[in-house]
Amino acid sequence: MNGINGVTQLAFSDVWRVMAPEILLVLGGFLILVLDLFMNKESSRRLSPQLGILFLIAAFVMTIRNFGLVSDQTAGGTGELLNLSNMLYVLDDFGNVFKLLFTAGTALVLLMSIDFFKQNPEVKVAEYTYLMLFATTGAMVMASSLDLITLFVGLELLSISSYVLVAMRRNHAKSAEGGMKYLVIGSIASAMALYGMSFLYGVTGQTNLAYGAQTVIQMWLQFKPLLTLAFLLMLIGFGVKVSLVPFHQWSPDTYEGAPNPVTAFLAVVSKAAGFALILRTFLWGFSGVFGDVYIYLVILAALTMVVGNVAALSQKNIKRLLAYSSVAQAGYLLLPLAVLGKGKSIDNIWLALGQTSFYLVAYLFMTMGAFAVLTVVTRQAGNETLEAFRGLWKRAPFLAVSMAVFVLSMAGMPLTAGFIGKFYIFLGTINTEMYWLGGLLFATSAIAFYYYFGVLKAMFLKDSAVQSHDKIQVPVSLTVTIAIGLIGTLALGIFPDLLMKFLNGLHWFGQ
Amino acid sequence: MVSYWNSYLFIFLFLVLGLLLPIGALMVLGPLLRPKNPTPEKLTTYESGIEPFGEAHVRYNVRYYLFALMFVAFDVEIMFLYPWAVTFDSLGLFGLVEMLIFLGLLVLGLVYAWKKKVLEWK
Numbered sequence: 001m002n003g004i005n006g007v008t009q010l011a012f013s014d015v016w017r018v019m020a021p022e023i024l025l026v027l028g029g030f031l032i033l034v035l036d037l038f039m040n041k042e043s044s045r046r047l048s049p050q051l052g053i054l055f056l057i058a059a060f061v062m063t064i065r066n067f068g069l070v071s072d073q074t075a076g077g078t079g080e081l082l083n084l085s086n087m088l089y090v091l092d093d094f095g096n097v098f099k100l101l102f103t104a105g106t107a108l109v110l111l112m113s114i115d116f117f118k119q120n121p122e123v124k125v126a127e128y129t130y131l132m133l134f135a136t137t138g139a140m141v142m143a144s145s146l147d148l149i150t151l152f153v154g155l156e157l158l159s160i161s162s163y164v165l166v167a168m169r170r171n172h173a174k175s176a177e178g179g180m181k182y183l184v185i186g187s188i189a190s191a192m193a194l195y196g197m198s199f200l201y202g203v204t205g206q207t208n209l210a211y212g213a214q215t216v217i218q219m220w221l222q223f224k225p226l227l228t229l230a231f232l233l234m235l236i237g238f239g240v241k242v243s244l245v246p247f248h249q250w251s252p253d254t255y256e257g258a259p260n261p262v263t264a265f266l267a268v269v270s271k272a273a274g275f276a277l278i279l280r281t282f283l284w285g286f287s288g289v290f291g292d293v294y295i296y297l298v299i300l301a302a303l304t305m306v307v308g309n310v311a312a313l314s315q316k317n318i319k320r321l322l323a324y325s326s327v328a329q330a331g332y333l334l335l336p337l338a339v340l341g342k343g344k345s346i347d348n349i350w351l352a353l354g355q356t357s358f359y360l361v362a363y364l365f366m367t368m369g370a371f372a373v374l375t376v377v378t379r380q381a382g383n384e385t386l387e388a389f390r391g392l393w394k395r396a397p398f399l400a401v402s403m404a405v406f407v408l409s410m411a412g413m414p415l416t417a418g419f420i421g422k423f424y425i426f427l428g429t430i431n432t433e434m435y436w437l438g439g440l441l442f443a444t445s446a447i448a449f450y451y452y453f454g455v456l457k458a459m460f461l462k463d464s465a466v467q468s469h470d471k472i473q474v475p476v477s478l479t480v481t482i483a484i485g486l487i488g489t490l491a492l493g494i495f496p497d498l499l500m501k502f503l504n505g506l507h508w509f510g511q
Numbered sequence: 512m513v514s515y516w517n518s519y520l521f522i523f524l525f526l527v528l529g530l531l532l533p534i535g536a537l538m539v540l541g542p543l544l545r546p547k548n549p550t551p552e553k554l555t556t557y558e559s560g561i562e563p564f565g566e567a568h569v570r571y572n573v574r575y576y577l578f579a580l581m582f583v584a585f586d587v588e589i590m591f592l593y594p595w596a597v598t599f600d601s602l603g604l605f606g607l608v609e610m611l612i613f614l615g616l617l618v619l620g621l622v623y624a625w626k627k628k629v630l631e632w633k
Contacts, residue, residue, distance in 0.1 A: 030616070030619060033623065037622065037623060037626040223515075
């Protein structure tokens with residue numbers, strides 16, 4: 001490779017065009033860091049989340065501006081992928097879709113955090129905010145990089161920031177426990193992924209996925225066991241990040257211990273980033289031999305759907321319930337990729353990416369909304385069990401109805417975004433003739449209805465344990481979050497074409 | 512294919528040798544060759560010729576680690592600066608600005624540590 005020549009061809013304008021959202025977020029993070037260091041007034045420090053949201057919105061807009069830059073031949077483009085340093089970092093619609101998800105998700109998380117800071121004055125607001133921004137930057141790098149080393153740096157940037165964020169409430173035992181477990185298991189996962197990457201490098205001699213993919217095809221017959229080992233190690237490493245069964249053990253404890261906004265961040269942004277990484281690595285690096293390795297993905301997806309949903313049945317703590325539900329969602333999200341092993345045509349890949357992205361967007365809305373409602377309700381009740389939701393319909397109808405919508409959407413009730421998302425994934429399994437996986441998707445969703453129904457029953461059918469008729473005070477920031485979640489979930493459920501048309505028109509990986 | 516696995520054979524050989532050498536030297540040959548005459552003086556822990564005192568498990572002040580972390584950050588910086596300096600001519604203005612950004616971020620780290628009173632030893 002002509003490394004140095006590749007570097008000299010770069011101009012500042014190229015870097016800015018390809019990495020504008022990331023640069024903005026890093027600058028924002030450092031600005032908040034510097035302000036935090038040199039400002040003495042605590043009250044002005046309290047404004048950091050708002051500043052962070054501003055930067056996230058700016059990054060969101062920059063990402064939208066980047067859409068369609070890839071193959072815009074009609075507008076005078078070359079039709080080639082915009083990239084830095086010889087395909088080290090690319091700008092394609094796949095990355096853009098995920099970047100929109102990350103920035104929107106983190107903005108909602110920061111919005112929820114404003115209330116969290118009010119309740120927990122001991123938490124360092126500025127540190128929390130810039131760690132969020134850096135974590136989001138890491139996620140964006142994971143979605144856009146094509147080089148194993150850069151991908152790993154992005155993964156670590158996201159992970160290390162998340163470890164700290166989970167343990168942000170220092171004098172809170174559960175928070176520390178969750179953070180510690182996440183740190184230990186997450187580090188092992190990173191090591192596994194890195195080990196797998198090193199095998200891939202050992203065989204192909206390159207860290208770049210775009211070029212390495214060619215070598216993988218050539219070497220496949222010779223080094224099948226070694227390459228499969230590399231694939232499996234990477235799958236284990238990434239599987240921990242998105243909590244696939246049997247690598248999900250950390251998630252209930254960590255979700256329970258982390259502050260609510262951070263839990264929402266882990267469930268949505270961190271998980272979406274993990275999927276971006278999985279799709280990027282396996283669809284590029286192993287594209288030529290995907291038919292030989294997809295079976296492991298199928299097994300993990302099936303296991304995840306079954307175990308996640310069955311384990312959720314016996315949960316009494318609402319956050320643990322949502323944690324197991326998020327494990328199950330990871331199984332659904334892996335399905336579109338897993339079924340690509342059969343019938344992997346370029347059209348099918350586009351469809352699978354569309355299905356995953358649609359479900360992730362739906363998942364973003366319903367999870368953010370659910371966590372916002374949960375924050376209000378559990379605080380008022382003083383505990384995090386399902387009991388806290390008893391009689392919510394009588395105490396706060398708006399909260400009860402919103403929670404019902406979110407929960408039904410997670411279960412997959414028609415007219416909600418979750419149903420449409422699951423339905424598209426189901427169609428994908430039928431399309432590639434993996435009928436039993438489609439059947440399993442249905443069966444496990446039926447189990448899911450049972451435990452989600454427990455939440456509904458508590459809210460609508462039971463009376464409140466304490467006869468308090470105090471009105472529940474919902475802070476403005478949380479009301480906005482709930483409203484956004486509600487509108488998103490219902491709008492995508494009733495008019496899925498709004499998003500589906502857009503996703504279907506994308507050139508995900510360029511041509 | 513075969514030659515590729517052959518290169519692992521060498522690693523295996525080194526592993527076997529690495530295990531056999533110390534075992535052979537310390538457990539087989541050593542007892543055979545050395546005179547055995549232990550005195551209480553000889554059985555004490557060797558501590559550079561002075562009388563051993565205290566315990567082996569000493570607690571360090573946690574500040575040492577903070578200093579060590581700071582040191583590592585700037586040590587690694589030198590590692591990046593060196594190849595950059597070697598190829599400085601071919602990198603041009605872009606490389607210069609790139610490195611200034613990198614240094615700027617590291618200086619920010621130093622400022623952070625300074626402001627958080629890491630550098631004060633009390």
